[in-house]
Amino acid sequence: MELALLAIGVGLGVGIVVGALGAGGGILAVPVLVFLLGMPTHSATASSLIIVLITALVSLPHHARHGNVEWKNGLVFAGVSVVGAVVGSRLSALVPAPVLLTLFGVMLVGVAIAMLRRALRTRRDERAEAIAHGTPAELEAEEPVAVHDDPVLDQPGPDTVESADGIQRHHGEPELPTTPAASASPRLPLVIAAATLTGFLTGFFGVGGGFIVVPMLVIALGLAMRRASGTSLLVMVIATATSLLARLGTDVHVDWTITLIFAAGSAVGGILGGPLSTKARPSTLTLLFSVLLGGVAAVTLAQTLLG
Incomplete structure (x- = not known):
């Protein structure tokens, strides 16, 4: 009974993160399932896929209704x-559990750093936009983000953006290249590489991949942050469903009771998290998320390498 209540409570928190940011469900679910709920590592990655899939399906309609x-x-x-x-799903089953968790912890550190950089850049953009519109700094720090009129979330991606690796990249039109003439666009290899990497990480670690999809949709396609967050949920649904199908026939077992209880709490959190994204500043949410990821990374690596 206590385990079920814990699964519901933690799942609720994970779902709020997914609904608010369009990212982060699996990246939090895996260490929680392993260290708090005592699930074997490979089973946790499979369960995480189910949790992310359900949560993304529940969160997606809110973003779709708002045209995001x-x-x-x-x-x-x-x-x-x-x-x-x-490929990632099949390879994951062959990697020893300690190695898989260590790699997962290292990935968490990288994502936490990338999220921190994004939060700082977004905060600078918010302040610059507030100054440009004549908003006093005091009010800018206190007022929540408007639901339908936010200059930072709703503007298209800038012509040049510094990506997580520090490279300046130029934006083209917000659509994927679809004609032979457009295939020479430098964005096409970037999109293909980002999508393939997203799929691999989803299958290998059992994560949704939203932490990669969101910045890639902004950088490569020039989408506004709010639309990138909503679109990432669609990508999560397809990538996680594919990863689950790819694990059929492998020696991985799922604790359906705990998984579905966790998923139920996460789904409710996803419903609550969607509206939350319209009430809190994106820089604040991203900053808190980066700090949370850093803490989870520290616990994951300490438990794996020292435990």
């Missing part, structure tokens, strides 16, 4: 990610 899902770009991105998802 780019269906065409999302479906193409997700389609490319399928190959990586299949």
